[in-house]
Amino acid sequence: MKRALFTLLCATTLSAPVMADQALATSKNCMACHALDRKLVGPSYKEVAAKYANDKSAVEKLAGKIQKGGAGTWGPVPMPANTQVSDAEAQKLAAWVLTVK
Template sequence: MRHITLTIAGLFLSIVPAFADQVLATSKNCMACHATERKLVGPAFKDVAAKYASDKTAVDKLAIKIQKGGAGVWGPVPMPANTQVSDADAKKLAAWVLTIQ
């Protein structure tokens, strides 16, 4: 029984950070244009993660795009700047997006 309890606790602890970062993404309005699994206005986060999977500088690149916006990488609709997102939150969001499969 103790093994099952520890396994469930470990599973819960591994899910909580992912959920917390989705909460952050929602609070910063990322989810208004993005979804984890499908394209909305912007690309699906899983597609962003796949595109940048081998880029070791992806967290920094994406954090800058989160804050300053961007255009042309995913089509004609530009991503607006999100100046309300701090440097730390932008990096946390970028790191989270890169974990989505």
């Protein structure tokens, strides 16, 4: 019984960061162009997290790109502006993307 509870607790705890805001990303249509671990139209969240891993201003940079869009960082396909994403949601999404491993 204790072992089963421990296993369940560990599995839930270890998977929590990945699922933390995937629902928000899905609701804001981010997952239409991005995936956790493979390139779709845009880079995978895993690639983005690796690129910005040592950048202390990454959350602010990514939140800005989420809302205003961007071009040239990941190739010729521009990321459109996402005006439906609030400042708080953009910060939350950017912080979550940086946790994807």
